[in-house]
Amino acid sequence: MLRFALCVCLLGFVAQGQERPQDDSASLPIKRVVLYKNGVGYFEHLGRIQNNQQVSIAFTSGQLNDVLKSLTVLDLNGGRIAGVAYGSAAPVEKQLGDLRMGADEKATLADFLQGLRGARLEVKNGSAILTGRLLSVERKTRVAGGTTLEIDSVSLIADSGEIHSTEISPAFSVRLLDRGLTGKVERFLDLVSSEREPDVRRMIISTAGTGERSLFVSYISEVPIWKTTYRIVLNSKTGANPLLQGWAIVDNTVGEDWDNVELSLVAGAPQSFIQNLSQPYYARRPVVPLPGAMTTTPQTYESTLIPGGARLTGTVTDPTGAVIAGAGVKAFDSSGALAGETSTNAGGVYDLRGLAEGVLRLEVVSQGFSRAVIAGVASSLTKPVQQDVRLQPANAADSVSVAAAAPAMQTESSALTGAPGAGSGGSLGSGTELGGRVGSGHGGGFGAGAGGGFGGGVYNVDEARARAEAAARARELGDLFEYKLKEPITIPKNRSALVPIVQSTIQAEKVSVWNEQAGLPRPQRALWITNSSGLTLDGGSFSILEEDTFAGEGIFDPIRPNEKRLVSYATDLALNVSSKEDREQQRVTRVIVSRGVMTHKSEVREKKTYTFRNEDSSPRTVVVEHPVRQGYELRSAARPAETTAAWMRFRLDVGAKQTESLAIEEARPIEFTYALTNISSAQVATLVEQRSIDKTVEEALRRVLAQKDVIEGLEQQNSAREQEKQRIFDDQQRLRENMKALKGSAEERTLVQRYTQQLNDQETRLESLRREIAETVAKRESAQAVLDRMIAELSFDVKL
Numbered sequence: 036m037l038r039f040a041l042c043v044c045l046l047g048f049v050a051q052g053q054e055r056p057q058d059d060s061a062s063l064p065i066k067r068v069v070l071y072k073n074g075v076g077y078f079e080h081l082g083r084i085q086n087n088q089q090v091s092i093a094f095t096s097g098q099l100n101d102v103l104k105s106l107t108v109l110d111l112n113g114g115r116i117a118g119v120a121y122g123s124a125a126p127v128e129k130q131l132g133d134l135r136m137g138a139d140e141k142a143t144l145a146d147f148l149q150g151l152r153g154a155r156l157e158v159k160n161g162s163a164i165l166t167g168r169l170l171s172v173e174r175k176t177r178v179a180g181g182t183t184l185e186i187d188s189v190s191l192i193a194d195s196g197e198i199h200s201t202e203i204s205p206a207f208s209v210r211l212l213d214r215g216l217t218g219k220v221e222r223f224l225d226l227v228s229s230e231r232e233p234d235v236r237r238m239i240i241s242t243a244g245t246g247e248r249s250l251f252v253s254y255i256s257e258v259p260i261w262k263t264t265y266r267i268v269l270n271s272k273t274g275a276n277p278l279l280q281g282w283a284i285v286d287n288t289v290g291e292d293w294d295n296v297e298l299s300l301v302a303g304a305p306q307s308f309i310q311n312l313s314q315p316y317y318a319r320r321p322v323v324p325l326p327g328a329m330t331t332t333p334q335t336y337e338s339t340l341i342p343g344g345a346r347l348t349g350t351v352t353d354p355t356g357a358v359i360a361g362a363g364v365k366a367f368d369s370s371g372a373l374a375g376e377t378s379t380n381a382g383g384v385y386d387l388r389g390l391a392e393g394v395l396r397l398e399v400v401s402q403g404f405s406r407a408v409i410a411g412v413a414s415s416l417t418k419p420v421q422q423d424v425r426l427q428p429a430n431a432a433d434s435v436s437v438a439a440a441a442p443a444m445q446t447e448s449s450a451l452t453g454a455p456g457a458g459s460g461g462s463l464g465s466g467t468e469l470g471g472r473v474g475s476g477h478g479g480g481f482g483a484g485a486g487g488g489f490g491g492g493v494y495n496v497d498e499a500r501a502r503a504e505a506a507a508r509a510r511e512l513g514d515l516f517e518y519k520l521k522e523p524i525t526i527p528k529n530r531s532a533l534v535p536i537v538q539s540t541i542q543a544e545k546v547s548v549w550n551e552q553a554g555l556p557r558p559q560r561a562l563w564i565t566n567s568s569g570l571t572l573d574g575g576s577f578s579i580l581e582e583d584t585f586a587g588e589g590i591f592d593p594i595r596p597n598e599k600r601l602v603s604y605a606t607d608l609a610l611n612v613s614s615k616e617d618r619e620q621q622r623v624t625r626v627i628v629s630r631g632v633m634t635h636k637s638e639v640r641e642k643k644t645y646t647f648r649n650e651d652s653s654p655r656t657v658v659v660e661h662p663v664r665q666g667y668e669l670r671s672a673a674r675p676a677e678t679t680a681a682w683m684r685f686r687l688d689v690g691a692k693q694t695e696s697l698a699i700e701e702a703r704p705i706e707f708t709y710a711l712t713n714i715s716s717a718q719v720a721t722l723v724e725q726r727s728i729d730k731t732v733e734e735a736l737r738r739v740l741a742q743k744d745v746i747e748g749l750e751q752q753n754s755a756r757e758q759e760k761q762r763i764f765d766d767q768q769r770l771r772e773n774m775k776a777l778k779g780s781a782e783e784r785t786l787v788q789r790y791t792q793q794l795n796d797q798e799t800r801l802e803s804l805r806r807e808i809a810e811t812v813a814k815r816e817s818a819q820a821v822l823d824r825m826i827a828e829l830s831f832d833v834k835l
Contacts, residue, residue: 061090063252067297069517070285072573075101075307076258078289084250087117090240092252093290094121100309102238102254109251114244121238144203145187148172155212158189160201166212167191170198255307259286261300263575265537267562269545271582279568281537281575283507283518287526295523300507300536302516302573302593343391344674345414349422351379351399358383359426362401366412369394370542370567372597390414391599392676397439399424408436416674507536509570516571539568547607549645550660550682551614558610558647558657559603560587566594579604599677601658601684609651610689617642623727628735628831633714635707635727640670646696649689657687661699671700711826716740729833739829742822749815756804756811763797763804770794 063080070076084090094102099121108116149172158165170190177184187203201207211217242250262284269277283300287293309322351362364385366375374395375387397409404426412422422439507518518536526532542565549558562579566572572594579586587605594600618641625636649655660682661675669675675683689695709718719736722728728736770790777783 061088063090063092063250065291065293065296067299068293069299069301070258070261071301071305071307072260073305073307074257074260075255075305076289077255078253080250080252082250084114084242084248086245087241087243090242090250090252092238092240094238094256095290098256098289099238101256105253105255107251107253108240110242110244110248111251112244112246112248114242114248117241117243119238119240145172145174148189148209151211151216154216156191157210157212158191158201159206159208159210160204161206163201165191165193165199165201167193167199256289257309259288261285263302263536263573265572265575265577267541267543267577267579269543269579269581269586276540276567277543277562279537279539279541279572280535281572283534283536284531285526285534286531287528290528292528293524293526295525297520298524298534299517299519300534300573302518302571305515343389343414343677344416345390345392346419347375347387347390347395347397347412347414347422348419349385349424351383351385351401351424351426353404353426354428359401359404362399362404362426364424365398366390367396367398370565370597372567389678392416397422397424399426401426403429405429409439410436411439413439416676417672507534509536511571516573518573537568537570537572539570541565542567544656546601546656546658546686547610548601548603548658548660549610549612549647551645552662555606558607558612560605560607561601561603561658563599563601563658564591564594565599566596569596571595577602577604607655609649610655610657611648611650613646615644615646617644622725622835624835626728626732626831626833626835628711628732628829631711631826631829633709633711633732635709636704637707638702638704640700640702641667642671642698642700644696644698645687646694647687647689648694649691652691654691654693655689657689657697659685659687659697659699661685664701664703667701667703669699670702671698673697673699711736711739711829712822714739726835729835732831732833735829735831739822739825742818742825746815746818746822749811749818753808753811753815756808760801760804760808763801767794767797 061082061084063082065078066081067079068076080092082090106119108119110116148169152169152171154169155167156169168191170192173188173190175186175188177186188200189203189207190198190200192198211220240250240252242248264282264284266280266282267277268280285298285300309324347366351359351364353359358379360379360381360383362379362383362385364377364379364387365373366387368374368391375390377385377387379385392414395412395414397407397412399407399409405428407424407426409422409424412420414420507520509516509518511517520534524532524534544563546561546563547558548561572591574591574593576588576590578588589602589604591600591602618639620639621637623635623637627634627636643661645659647655647657658676661684663678663681663683669683673685676686677684683699685697685699687695687697714736719728719733719740723733770793774787774790777786
């Protein structure tokens with residue numbers, strides 16, 4: 036039974052440079068290595084041990100931090116792990132601080148002497164000799180010959196109490212007189228010089244058991260990121276797919292040979308970080324930086340968001356014609372990859388959108404019915420395709436296959452021209468070279484050869500390339516993807532290797548890509564790749580081989596199986612491009628009146644025309660990347676072949692020595708709203724003049740305005756009565772003031788009677804005004820209710 040020990044217990048710390056020799060310690064060879072894209076590697080050691088033997092593994096300080104986080108040790112034959120010890124040392128700055136010398140590793144002579152304050156010294160400066168305890172080290176300024184100099188001065192206090200000073204000059208020397216101080220200075224220098232020593236931290240694994248046993252050790256460690264590079268060889272045969280060859284660049288920098296190790300390369304980046312565990316902890320926060328990533332400068336096109344603009348719809352029924360709800364509908368492309376999936380609604384209707392243009396195979400299943408397979412369904416970017424399906428009862432057949440009607444449109448891809456390039460080795464161990472000579476050693480051959488040799492024989496690179504195999508097997512690992520070498524590999528320390536990991540044909544179409552916003556003077560030559568290899572292709576650089584020569588190179592991101600990507604590799608010098616943009620503001624096309632609000636709808640129409648001139652003697656398929664703009668709707672007959680988050684990609688065929696144009700029309704809807712309660716006669720007149728409303732809406736608005744005039748007239752009457760009331764109030768105040776002033780006068784009796792009569796008449800008028808105002812307010816409220824009801828009842832939806 037295996038005994039497992041996760042070694043977090045440390046038997047002891049051994050000071051760096053003072054480790055006890057382990058004469059009986061053994062070393063474990065590396066047997067398995069897994070490299071990841073985040074700069075870490077997983078290592079496995081496996082070896083034989085005897086009795087209580089110790090095992091020694093050497094690491095650098097940087098490796099040791101990762102090892103302490105992940106170390107796993109297993110005695111596979113009944114023994115146990117007694118413990119683990121490793122070379123440990125406090126940081127140099129900490130050890131220098133423990134010396135209490137007041138100087139760091141970058142100290143100058145003045146700084147060093149400052150750290151010796153209070154020590155007994157003998158100082159010589161030329162013929163002068165001073166002895167005493169160091170009092171201070173000062174920097175002074177001296178002016179000599181018009182030049183200002185800064186000098187360091189040392190002050191000592193003698194046994195007699197006298198203080199002497201001397202400058203630090205080229206003839207200056209010091210002898211240490213205190214007992215033990217010389218040893219402390221030597222320790223200081225040892226610590227400073229230790230920074231130049233090899234950074235090796237040896238880990239000792241102690242085992243306990245009897246007899247011969249197997250010991251297993253695993254851990255992770257920082258390693259260089261493995262890199263991927265590809266060759267895409269365009270085939271000269273019409274209709275033949277290009278050949279994709281993938282290579283991995285692996286670096287062994289761990290300080291130990293990889294001798295016949297099992298190597299796996301994982302295209303993924305598990306979360307990992309650095310934590311400083313190998314040094315004693317002094318309340319310092321661990322270093323946890325973000326994982327680094329490889330940056331690239333060549334242009335990489337966005338991945339597809341909507342594969343295409345084609346649409347497939349239809350109705351699923353049973354033999355009686357009744358619709359079938361909830362039936363599963365799947366569409367597959369010519370390569371057998373799933374292109375779309377949906378279910379029928381309550382009316383038996385399915386709708387598949389975002390399909391690429393081409394020939395599809397349709398499969399429909401429903402419980403109680405046989406599976407229906409319809410081959411040869413042609414999807415089109417220009418209009419939806421209707422394909423109805425009739426399912427048969429389950430006892431009729433397990434599967435019913437029919438052929439769709441002949442497609443209305445055939446699309447032809449550009450012919451891929453190319454010629455063979457150099458193939459990879461048939462195996463890592465040996466192979467027969469092209470000249471017929473047998474090769475040996477690691478990666479010595481090209482695979483099986485043909486002909487009598489380079490001197491006079493006939494050889495065929497295509498045949499050698501077709502027979503070549505990748506040295507790795509690929510498989511999914513959850514969210515990751517692994518390339519595992521079929522045979523063990525040997526890579527000496529501080530060496531690198533180029534390992535073939537992919538050998539497969541892929542589907543690709545040669546196109547030219549134009550993106551006006553990229554700022555390039557001409558379109559780019561590109562491949563529209565469909566990853567039909569069945570493997571996840573790790574991101575990396577690629578080179579194109581065409582017509583027996585190099586045609587360009589580029590970089591692509593990781594590509595999942597059956598994912599379609601656009602990658603450029605050269606400039607297309609044969610295509611000239613120009614563009615023209617037209618913009619117009621359309622007049623109001625629709626008027627909606629509802630719930631007291633009138634809405635005018637119009638739109639801004641824009642037309643972008645791309646014109647291409649092909650000066651080559653062969654045709655071109657141009658992919659135009661047009662931006663996806665928020666709020667705009669596509670109105671042109673041209674539909675995108677696929678859409679990304681930021682771009683619509685349109686296909687345009689340009690014949691040899693021909694000029695073709697692509698017009699893309701878009702519209703942005705615009706809406707203006709008017710509250711009918713606030714509309715004025717001037718606004719209505721303007722709308723009529725601009726022909727933004729028709730006669731029916733105009734008449735309705737005129738009735739609204741007439742009712743608003745009634746209400747306004749009543750409000751004006753009330754306003755006039757309120758003003759008359761205010762004038763009467765003001766006059767009554769005047770009369771009362773005059774009556775106060777007449778007291779005791781001869782005219783008092785006559786005038787008081789007169790003023791009293793006027794006040795009585797005014798009070799009578801005020802009562803009449805109050806009645807009239809109340810009546811007018813009631814009429815105004817009634818008229819307002821009529822207006823509100825009139826506005827609420829208005830409902831129009833008129834197209835102009």
